[in-house]
Amino acid sequence: MIVVHDKAILVVGAEGSGKTFLSSKLSAKGVNAIDTDSVSGLSKWIDMKGNKVRFPVRPSQKWFKTHKFCIDEKKLRVLIKKRPVVVFALSHNIPEITEMFDEIYYLKVSIKTLDKRLRKRDGKAYSGIRQLEYVKKLDTVAKKKGFTILNGASEPEVLLSVITRHVNMESNITISEAKRSDSYGVTDLYYELYPKRQKGGIAKVGTPLLKSKTFVAREGNKVVGFLLATFTSYGKSRYGYIEELVVTKKARGKNIGSKLVKEALAWENELGAEVVHVTTDDAQGFYKKIGFRNSTENSWFLWTPKNP
Ligand SMILES: CC(C)(COP(=O)(O)OP(=O)(O)OC[C@H]1O[C@@H](n2cnc3c(N)ncnc32)[C@H](O)[C@@H]1OP(=O)(O)O)[C@@H](O)C(=O)NCCC(=O)NCCS
Structure with a gap:
């Protein structure tokens, strides 16, 4: 041809x-x-x-x-x-x-x-x-x-x-970077990705809402734990992500980690997140205890600038 x-x-x-x-x-x-x-x-x-x-x-x-x-x-x-x-x-x-x-x-x-x-x-x-x-x-x-x-x-x-x-x-x-006029095209693709989701609303590709917030736990004046959370909304999915969480070794076991997560989830909830994700190996038990469950939807892949 x-x-x-x-x-x-x-x-x-x-x-x-x-x-x-x-x-x-x-x-x-x-x-x-x-x-x-x-x-x-x-x-x-x-x-x-x-x-x-x-x-x-x-x-x-x-x-x-x-x-x-x-x-x-x-x-x-x-x-x-x-x-x-x-x-x-x-x-x-x-x-x-x-x-x-x-x-x-x-x-x-x-x-x-x-x-x-x-x-x-x-x-x-x-x-x-x-x-x-x-x-x-x-x-x-x-x-x-x-x-x-x-x-x-x-x-x-x-x-x-x-x-x-x-x-x-x-x-x-x-x-190229999406323009406002690409909203309909993106919306069509969204339903191609999630065919079972109920239709309604248009993707706001020109103005996605991306937020992040860092929470810290202090003991006296000293920072003993921090959590970085992000929130994304583009008119279709609204979801949160716990990017980082750590409590200093000496302060572990005092519910500091749970409190940080609780604050972050309240913030995500206020913004309208439908789901909050986290990926972890070592702290799976911790997240299960505070109400997270295993995702049946994703398995994670990663990329680094230098392989492997
Ligand atoms: C995971 C981490 C943040 C937990 O912080 P923490 O302040 O010790 O946690 P909490 O005291 O709130 O623990 C809540 C419950 O989870 C349990 N738990 C804590 N860490 C756990 C772990 N790694 N595995 C299984 N259970 C755990 C606690 O025993 C506690 O159970 P209890 O209510 O029956 O006593 C902390 O261990 C840490 O910084 N780990 C290293 C970094 C890390 O793995 N971060 C998560 C990456 S997303």
């Missing part, structure tokens, strides 16, 4: 064919995907004379017959410079923009299914498929132009693997 690194792929489909959903799925996978409807200023409505017009509040079927929705070709050309790119679009000037793309797919969905999906999406506001005439024409355009026809009712993952089969994803992988 020839893998081309800089392909521009176009996916055409009617409103309700799943373009926005597929585009967001691809973005979450790190692919440069563009849903043309969500790029402001990229498309415009024009009348029969070619003049730009405002989209009416309640457009009638007649209005749709006398107006066209067109993508600005110049702007699109600039937008797809960064390759590989997958563009999801529906516009009356599809035939004019096809030459910019290396591969073109038509996401074919029956009128009946579109109707069902849009009814569900728009609820009471739904008044029928808006550009019905054009949706019907799309089939002819796709056949005439030789677009690869995809069954839009297939599973999203199947569709995506076909659409991107010639895209070398590797070439598009970058590692």
Whole structure:
């Protein structure tokens, strides 16, 4: 198979064919995907004379017959410079923009299914498929132009693997600090990691809450024990960690260790920790006595800058 690194792929489909959903799925996978409807200023409505017009509040079927929705070709050309790119679009000037793309797919969905999906999406506001005439024409355009026809009712993952089969994803992988806009992608991954957890809430990747606190035990003026605890929350998991705990040998056996842990757990609890972890070999009995139990979930691995 020839893998081309800089392909521009176009996916055409009617409103309700799943373009926005597929585009967001691809973005979450790190692919440069563009849903043309969500790029402001990229498309415009024009009348029969070619003049730009405002989209009416309640457009009638007649209005749709006398107006066209067109993508600005110049702007699109600039937008797809960064390759590989997958563009999801529906516009009356599809035939004019096809030459910019290396591969073109038509996401074919029956009128009946579109109707069902849009009814569900728009609820009471739904008044029928808006550009019905054009949706019907799309089939002819796709056949005439030789677009690869995809069954839009297939599973999203199947569709995506076909659409991107010639895209070398590797070439598009970058590692960077998460931005606020990555929250949805991170949330999806969270449920991939914990499929059984109840859904709700969005990961706050731009603003994770990380706290730490050091507790000390004093005998007179002398510090005889310390505990370092951390707390992490990113809108999904909220958990604590006992990083360090030590009581000086001479002071052991006087409940100092237990008191330090108790204070730390109260602090974690106040912050909303759902679980507090600790790893230990020598003090397993100590932690069991004060209410910790063996985790069935983790076994720990470690890394050091120099091996072994
Ligand atoms: C583990 C440590 C902090 C405990 O401190 P401490 O002040 O002696 O503990 P406490 O007096 O509060 O002990 C509470 C109970 O745990 C028991 N216990 C304490 N250390 C224990 C150990 N290592 N193994 C098994 N039981 C232990 C105590 O006997 C006591 O039991 P009791 O209530 O029946 O009397 C201390 O031994 C220490 O600093 N150890 C070396 C460092 C270490 O292992 N830190 C933990 C790393 S996460």
